[in-house]
Amino acid sequence: xxxxxxxxxxxxxxxxxxxxxxxxxxxxxxxxxxxxxxxxxxxxxxxxxxxxxxxxxxxxxxxxxxxxxxxxxxxxxxxxxxxxxxxxxxxxxxxxxxxxxxxxxxxxxxxxxxxxxxxxxxxxxxxxxxxxxxxxxxxxxxxxxxxxxxxxxxxxxxxxxxxxxxxxxxxxxxxxxxxxxxxxxxxxxxxxxxxxxxxxxxxxxxxxxxxxxxxxxxxxxxxxxxxxxxxxxxxxxxxxxxxxxxx
Amino acid sequence: xxxxxxxxxxxxxxxxxxxxxxxxxxxxxxxxxxxxxxxxxxxxxxxxxxxxxxxxxxxxxxxxxxxxxxxxxxxxxxxxxxxxxxxxxxxxxxxxxxxxxxxxxxxxxxxxxxxxxxxxxxxxxxxxxxxxxxxxxxxxxxxxxxxxxxxxxxxxxxxxxxxxxxxxxxxxxxxxxxxxxxxxxxxxxxxxxxxxxxxxxxxxxxxxxxxxxxxxxxxxxxxxxxxxxxxxxxxxxxxxxxxxxxxxxxxxxxxxxxxxxxxxxxxxxxxxxxxxxxx
Amino acid sequence: xxxxxxxxxxxxxxxxxxxxxxxxxxxxxxxxxxxxxxxxxxxxxxxxxxxxxxxxxxxxxxxxxxxxxxxxxxxxxxxxxxxxxxxxxxxxxxxxxxxxxxxxxxxxxxxxxxxxxxxxxxxxxxxxxxxxxxxxxxxxxxxxxxxxxxxxxxxxxxxxxxxxxxxxxxxxxxxxxxxxxxxxxxxxxxxxxxxxxxxxxxxxxxxxxxxxxxxxxxxxxxxxxxxxxxxxxxxxxxxxxxxxxxxxxxxxxxxxxxxxxxx
Numbered sequence: 023x024x025x026x027x028x029x030x031x032x033x034x035x036x037x038x039x040x041x042x043x044x045x046x047x048x049x050x051x052x053x054x055x056x057x058x059x060x061x062x063x064x065x066x067x068x069x070x071x072x073x074x075x076x077x078x079x080x081x082x083x084x085x086x087x088x089x090x091x092x093x094x095x096x097x098x099x100x101x102x103x104x105x106x107x108x109x110x111x112x113x114x115x116x117x118x119x120x121x122x123x124x125x126x127x128x129x130x131x132x133x134x135x136x137x138x139x140x141x142x143x144x145x146x147x148x149x150x151x152x153x154x155x156x157x158x159x160x161x162x163x164x165x166x167x168x169x170x171x172x173x174x175x176x177x178x179x180x181x182x183x184x185x186x187x188x189x190x191x192x193x194x195x196x197x198x199x200x201x202x203x204x205x206x207x208x209x210x211x212x213x214x215x216x217x218x219x220x221x222x223x224x225x226x227x228x229x230x231x232x233x234x235x236x237x238x239x240x241x242x243x244x245x246x247x248x249x250x251x252x253x254x255x256x257x258x259x260x261x262x263x264x265x266x267x268x269x
Numbered sequence: 270x271x272x273x274x275x276x277x278x279x280x281x282x283x284x285x286x287x288x289x290x291x292x293x294x295x296x297x298x299x300x301x302x303x304x305x306x307x308x309x310x311x312x313x314x315x316x317x318x319x320x321x322x323x324x325x326x327x328x329x330x331x332x333x334x335x336x337x338x339x340x341x342x343x344x345x346x347x348x349x350x351x352x353x354x355x356x357x358x359x360x361x362x363x364x365x366x367x368x369x370x371x372x373x374x375x376x377x378x379x380x381x382x383x384x385x386x387x388x389x390x391x392x393x394x395x396x397x398x399x400x401x402x403x404x405x406x407x408x409x410x411x412x413x414x415x416x417x418x419x420x421x422x423x424x425x426x427x428x429x430x431x432x433x434x435x436x437x438x439x440x441x442x443x444x445x446x447x448x449x450x451x452x453x454x455x456x457x458x459x460x461x462x463x464x465x466x467x468x469x470x471x472x473x474x475x476x477x478x479x480x481x482x483x484x485x486x487x488x489x490x491x492x493x494x495x496x497x498x499x500x501x502x503x504x505x506x507x508x509x510x511x512x513x514x515x516x517x518x519x520x521x522x523x524x525x526x527x528x529x530x531x532x533x534x535x536x537x538x539x540x541x542x543x544x545x546x547x548x
Numbered sequence: 549x550x551x552x553x554x555x556x557x558x559x560x561x562x563x564x565x566x567x568x569x570x571x572x573x574x575x576x577x578x579x580x581x582x583x584x585x586x587x588x589x590x591x592x593x594x595x596x597x598x599x600x601x602x603x604x605x606x607x608x609x610x611x612x613x614x615x616x617x618x619x620x621x622x623x624x625x626x627x628x629x630x631x632x633x634x635x636x637x638x639x640x641x642x643x644x645x646x647x648x649x650x651x652x653x654x655x656x657x658x659x660x661x662x663x664x665x666x667x668x669x670x671x672x673x674x675x676x677x678x679x680x681x682x683x684x685x686x687x688x689x690x691x692x693x694x695x696x697x698x699x700x701x702x703x704x705x706x707x708x709x710x711x712x713x714x715x716x717x718x719x720x721x722x723x724x725x726x727x728x729x730x731x732x733x734x735x736x737x738x739x740x741x742x743x744x745x746x747x748x749x750x751x752x753x754x755x756x757x758x759x760x761x762x763x764x765x766x767x768x769x770x771x772x773x774x775x776x777x778x779x780x781x782x783x784x785x786x787x788x789x790x791x792x793x794x795x796x797x798x799x800x801x802x803x804x805x806x807x808x809x810x811x
Binding site: 031033118133205211213217227228243 | 498
Binding site: 437440442443445446447448449453457458461462464536537539 | 606
């Protein structure tokens, strides 16, 4: 406990510096409202429901887009590693889309699906598919040949080998790919909501900023940033258990 | 390895050799095949009327738009602006990021101070801070470049710290054994040994710089590839939007390739480039 | 303790403190003297601390209990008087063969012409002519180790510390390298401390073999193995085989103990 406190102490110090700098007006108060004001605004937003409605909206979009990308990406990646024809067909497409900055797709998703949930979910789905597919593919491909041969010699059919050997073997890389996808989903969500949305975190940040409620704006910015951080930590905790056999 | 290929030589007749060649060509062709099919499908689908020209402009129309943008100079201006912002941000990230990473591995206080910042900041969607940066710095280049640095510096710092920590103990011991001083050790041994991994961090940071530049431009409008795309979207000019995607993709691709080539030249010595000789 | 011994290890103990987990006693009151130009092998099972002892003599680890003196002076840190060769070569991968060998000479402040010539001599001595401008990643294991040895010999240390230098090589290359090392040592005698777990290698190369116990490491016995090693069929020589047997019996029990403790 003490160790964790010591480790994160710099953040606490920064928070204190923030508060003091704002209180003593070292920086203009509009640009940097005191931390205490930000916290107060946060509570107000929570109480009047604004934070909650927009959170639900954003989290729903991430959940749907990310969830779909994980399912489709994992299946696709493993299929590509296992069946050469699938690889030959799909790999070039992945290679072409890999270097495309997914944020560049924001206007296109809007053209197709408007300003609502659909465009965000599509964007997150397309963007997050890439790391998941690549992770699944690399993980499945790295299946040690000797493990596969051992299973076959013990009488396992090709499909059983896929399920019993290749998929578990692919887990570490796949889970790593999903971790990247989780972080990416937040980035794509916030980017698109800042630019083209009527609900959600990004929208709320934008409208609060436009309306001059800066401490409330800070509150939401920090909330979203923290959620992204928390999602990563929680993900690590969950996957640590699944990968316990590795060490 | 040459020996293995010889095992059936002299036994193969012409048909067997031709068959092998055909298979190689088929696999190579199949790779290009998917892309060609995709592009052809795009064009056909666009013309078929299943989607409106607004939803899916024809590939030919998009290419034509890119061409006209190139000819009238718009493409050059927008690309140059976006590249300027992305590269300026990247350069700052590279210098400051490596410096912080180095400081963290040599100085306990620097490590204590930056470690939680990097570890907590890394998985955060830092783009959420864009409105805050705009509040502080306005809507011009300074704000955009600051956002880029704020976002892309993290992978550089993380890679530098890991790279330096990962330098083989025996390399350092060998150098000290041969009389290297602390300064010589850092410059002559630790940094070169860490360079592959630091380069990897830079290779992550560069495309990231481009993406952030584009997003910042989309939010703030004006010139630049992102800004131009948003303007086109607002005017319901979907052909230009699609053209923009292709343009940004090409820029991204060129940057990645350039980095890969630079890596290969700087790291000629790395095992990834060589196969061992025999003697 | 003979006063003119070059290296004196006196009741040295060493605690191994991993980042995670309990501390472990690696060496327990080890004492050893090594004469000038002697070839001594440290032989023992895995984990017995023989490498640790080598690193202490080399100055890479601090001596916490006991003392280690070289030519009468306490060992303070690493230095070019005690050259080290590692099992995994530790060549600078971004430097060529020549660049690696030149490094130590540059640190010594040798004049440019002098060090270029000296480097070239050593490249030829270890049989790497023609590969001066190759990078380590382009060389085979045996070639890399020859480069590592040349690199250390080039700056002419009084003492040579070798940490299972042939352990990463295949059996045939190992045999060749052993013969070459012996030839080099016979031509330009130096004090050598050679860590190994291979009994035959120890008997073949060394004047004396210090047999170490399983962890915590102690010196169990020191066996004299100085005799004429130039017989081409030395490994079948009756005297050689008897020595190997004698030492193997000493090591056997320790090896079994070490197996059980591996955790």
